[in-house]
Amino acid sequence: MGVEVKVxxxxxxxxxxxxxxxVSLTLPAGExxxxxxxxxxxxxxxxxxxxxxxxxDEGHIWIEGVDIATCKEKDLYEIRKLFxxxxxxxxxxxxxxxxxxxxFPLREHTRKSESEIRQIVMDKMDIVGLAGAEMKLPGEISGGMRKRAGLARALVLEPEILLIDEPDSGLDPVRTAYxxxxxxxxxxxxxxxxxxVTHDINSTRTVPDNIGLLYHKHLAMFGPREMLLSSTEPVVAQFLNAQRVGPIGMSEEKDAAELAAEAELDMPPLPPIPRQLEPSDGRPRAGQREPGAWCRxxxxxxxxxxxxxxxxLAPGATA
Ligand SMILES: Nc1ncnc2c1ncn2[C@@H]1O[C@H](COP(=O)(O)OP(=O)(O)OP(=O)(O)O)[C@@H](O)[C@H]1O
Structure with missing residues (x-):
């Protein structure tokens, strides 16, 4: 059931x-x-x-009782196997x-036989919808396929924690939805x-259980999806609804003159909170909650x- 990460x-x-x-936050196990x-x-x-x-420089990252910010290289090597x-x-x-x-990761980090490796790789390629493309080179496939291949590789060691950096960069809205x-x-x-990690507001509004926002050298907010999508805190409301009105400017923070010019403008009303995406085979999400439960x-x-x-989706949200 996944592993909690406490920062x-x-x-x-x-x-x-x-x-x-x-920065302090907890990534709940399995969410x-x-x-x-x-x-x-x-x-x-x-x-x-x-x-x-x-x-x-400072602080702690606790995973299964080990502080990976300060632990020995040997312990870090073991913990990395969870990722x-x-x-x-x-x-x-x-x-x-x-x-x-x-x-590659199986050949590097395990003693599995080539036939076991073959089975695992084919299984993961199938999960990401790339069965049949095994013999292609990365340069011969589209950006979306390369991301899915990267995902298959991230899965071969059965990770407990998956870190994903901008999965939607360079993808069209349909591939992003897939x-x-x-x-x-x-x-x-x-x-x-x-x-x-993403810049895509539609994905942010429908995919996660929890949302965090880094802004101006600190964590502005982290919490359940409904908490951030119903928040009127200016930085959070501006960013999650892709608005120009608010404290964030073209080069991060707006200056006093820009903010004064906006003083008369109201923040636009928050758009409706969409439902979360659900697994396509009808099973519940790991962090399943009733829509609106957090707000209630x-x-x-x-x-x-x-x-x-x-x-x-929200009118301001870009796909
Ligand atoms: N190894 C490094 N040495 C020095 N500075 C670094 C290093 N890695 C990142 N930085 C700096 O840290 C800052 C944050 O970079 P980072 O790539 O994490 O931003 P980001 O929020 O992921 O940006 P984006 O959304 O554009 O991908 C940048 O100013 C970058 O230049």
Missing amino acids: ENLTKSFGSQLIWGD ISVMLGPSGTGKSVFLKSLIGLLKP GVLFQDGAMFGSMNLFDNCA INQLFIDLNAQIDATFLI EHGITPPPGSFEENMS
Whole structure:
């Protein structure tokens, strides 16, 4: 049932440049979380810190009782086996066909026989809809297929935690919808804990159980999807509804003159909260909750029209 990741007071700088400070959040076991933030706010740095590729300056990352921010290299090596990572470009070896790319982690990290490896790779290729494409080179397939191949490779070691960096970058809206559904189906099937970094607002509104927003060198908010989608906190409401009115400007923060010019403008009303995507085989999501449950429990009235079936997505949301 996936693994919880608990981040406490994490801070990361490069030289004198603070990337983010005092970040605390818990990725609940088996649930899907999305991390958002304007470009350059350190989302990729956050993913790399979680897997121990970058060392934070301060703070802790607890996974199964081990603090991977401070543990020995030997313990980090063991904990890394819990992770699968899908990098932005798929990070495939260009000279190897898809089969060998997917077999690579198994050949490197296990003593499985070639026939066992073949079975695992074919199974994962099938899950991501690439059966039959095993012999193709990464350069011979589309960007969407490369992402799915990267996902198959991230799955071969049966990860408990999947980190996914901008799965929708460079994909058209239809391919994005397919890959989102694939994440939902996979999450229900393998129960791993997912963290997805994305800029796509439609995906953010419908895919995750939890949403986080990095902004201006700190974590502006992290919590259940309904908490952020019903929030009127200016930075959160502006970003999640893809609005120009609000504190975030073209180069991160607006200056005093820009904010003064906007003082008369009201933030547009929040759009209805859509239902979450559901697994296509009818099984429940790992973090399944009744639509509107969080709002009811916290006495929040969601925007009118929320949680209706077959509602269209927010007008401001870009696919
Ligand atoms: N190894 C490194 N050494 C020095 N600076 C780095 C390093 N890696 C990242 N940075 C800096 O950290 C900041 C955050 O980068 P990061 O790629 O995490 O942003 P991001 O939020 O993922 O951006 P985007 O949405 O555009 O992908 C940038 O200013 C980047 O230049």
